[in-house]
Amino acid sequence: MKPIVILGSGLAGYSVIRELRKLDRDIPVTLVTRDTGDYYSKPMLSNALAQGKDAAGLVLTRAADMAAQLGIRMLVETEVRAIDRTNRTLDTTSGALEYDRLVIALGADPIRIPVQGDAAGAVMSVNDIADYGRFRDLLGNKGRIAIMGGGLIGCEFANDLAAAGHAVSVIDPGPWPIASLMPEQAGRQLLAPLAALGVDWRFGTSVSRVDRAASGYLLTLADGAQLQADLVLSAVGLRPRITLAQAAGLKVNRGIAVEAYLRSSDPAIFALGDCAEIEGRVLPFVLPIMHAARALAKTLAGEETRAVFPAMPVVVKTPAHPIAVLPVARDAVGDWQTLAAGDGVKMAFFDKLDRLTGFTLSGEFAGERNEMSKRVHAPQPA
Amino acid sequence: MKVWQCVVCGFIYNEVAGMPEEGIKPGTRWADIPADWACPDCGVAKADFEMIEV
Numbered sequence: 001m002k003p004i005v006i007l008g009s010g011l012a013g014y015s016v017i018r019e020l021r022k023l024d025r026d027i028p029v030t031l032v033t034r035d036t037g038d039y040y041s042k043p044m045l046s047n048a049l050a051q052g053k054d055a056a057g058l059v060l061t062r063a064a065d066m067a068a069q070l071g072i073r074m075l076v077e078t079e080v081r082a083i084d085r086t087n088r089t090l091d092t093t094s095g096a097l098e099y100d101r102l103v104i105a106l107g108a109d110p111i112r113i114p115v116q117g118d119a120a121g122a123v124m125s126v127n128d129i130a131d132y133g134r135f136r137d138l139l140g141n142k143g144r145i146a147i148m149g150g151g152l153i154g155c156e157f158a159n160d161l162a163a164a165g166h167a168v169s170v171i172d173p174g175p176w177p178i179a180s181l182m183p184e185q186a187g188r189q190l191l192a193p194l195a196a197l198g199v200d201w202r203f204g205t206s207v208s209r210v211d212r213a214a215s216g217y218l219l220t221l222a223d224g225a226q227l228q229a230d231l232v233l234s235a236v237g238l239r240p241r242i243t244l245a246q247a248a249g250l251k252v253n254r255g256i257a258v259e260a261y262l263r264s265s266d267p268a269i270f271a272l273g274d275c276a277e278i279e280g281r282v283l284p285f286v287l288p289i290m291h292a293a294r295a296l297a298k299t300l301a302g303e304e305t306r307a308v309f310p311a312m313p314v315v316v317k318t319p320a321h322p323i324a325v326l327p328v329a330r331d332a333v334g335d336w337q338t339l340a341a342g343d344g345v346k347m348a349f350f351d352k353l354d355r356l357t358g359f360t361l362s363g364e365f366a367g368e369r370n371e372m373s374k375r376v377h378a379p380q381p382a
Numbered sequence: 383m384k385v386w387q388c389v390v391c392g393f394i395y396n397e398v399a400g401m402p403e404e405g406i407k408p409g410t411r412w413a414d415i416p417a418d419w420a421c422p423d424c425g426v427a428k429a430d431f432e433m434i435e436v
Contacts, residue, residue, distance in 0.1 A: 041388075058392075060387070367422075370419070
């Protein structure tokens with residue numbers, strides 16, 4: 001019997017297998033990954049420094065133990081070159097591999113904003129555990145870190161690096177922290193607590209040049225300002241990995257296009273996680289992955305199941321000022337209202353029918369995430 | 383008394399310590415935590431925790 005083949009050993013790939021094994025111990029499963037296959041928690045990458053964890057310390061379960069626990073075959077450090085859909089066969093760097101059904105869970109690549117300068121290539125991103133290992137090695141006891149991007153990941157790294165004793169600058173063309181997810185009054189709550197840790201905020205500008213300096217790098221910003229840094233970290237967002245699917249002729253938009261059952265334009269091929277676009281939406285962060293994995297596992301086990309997404313608040317791991325946010329769509333019509341303010345804010349978004357469809361909880365209110373989620377109007381359409 | 387770990391973010395719940403800041407008293411067994419409780423670090427549901435050996 002040909003196996004179900006899963007591409008990718010991140011949270012999406014492993015969650016599908018874990019959920020499938022709760023339903024069926026016997027169906028053959030092969031996991032193909034270009035990484036080592038060690039299981040780790042990606043959200044910890046931006047919170048590990050202050051805890052003194054190196055890359056090895058982030059591994060929750062070694063690849064061989066995952067394979068044994070889950071009863072799967074594993075092809076590690078293996079790249080998939082092409083999908084032959086007619087013969088349901090993968091061309092991989094470890095040889096040909098037949099599949100019965102294929103699950104693409106390849107994740108996303110960091111977006112890189114082009115910058116000028118003779119050290120533009122030295123700008124780093126941390127998107128997986130190997131990146132984290134290199135980043136931590138290079139970091140050493142270097143003092144000054146410049147972070148390109150003041151979104152969720154940029155702010156988490158800023159908090160983590162500052163708490164670990166580094167001097168951090170955050171450069172972002174937007175108007176306030178995490179502006180894509182949070183209204184102004186909530187985003188600004190982060191400014192003072194992180195500044196108190198030593199974070200130097202630079203909003204409304206971007207990095208134009210990175211050049212080598214006598215020690216470290218000299219950054220030139222679009223507004224003409226210059227600053228010194230020993231290490232430059234880029235955290236400006238992710239782009240779904242679609243090239244393999246695209247080359248195989250699958251329908252892709254921003255991500256690999258799938259419907260509510262996570263099925264692509266080929267009925268034998270599914271996708272979930274950061275590489276997927278589910279009914280037109282790319283759903284980032286961890287909670288959508290858990291819901292999608294559960295539904296897909298049922299479908300793979302023989303019970304066709306739609307992925308249904310409830311209110312999925314995002315937790316921003318900034319211990320200096322914790323935040324939980326249920327974002328609303330960019331084009332949502334309605335108003336943010338402040339329900340309470342103190343050491344932080346409690347804000348809710350009401351749509352034009354006065355229904356609560358989003359919220360932002362910061363500081364002392366961050367712990368009210370579950371209560372607020374229960375007040376959210378109806379499950380959000382997938 | 384057992385120790386549980388969130389499989390998504392690595393957060394650890396120790397039954398001996400409980401989580402007083404979340405309103406869960408020391409000594410609260412995993413089974414007695416409400417089903418709608420979610421990981422305080424990453425927000426995943428109680429069902430996604432796994433027990434780990436200590």
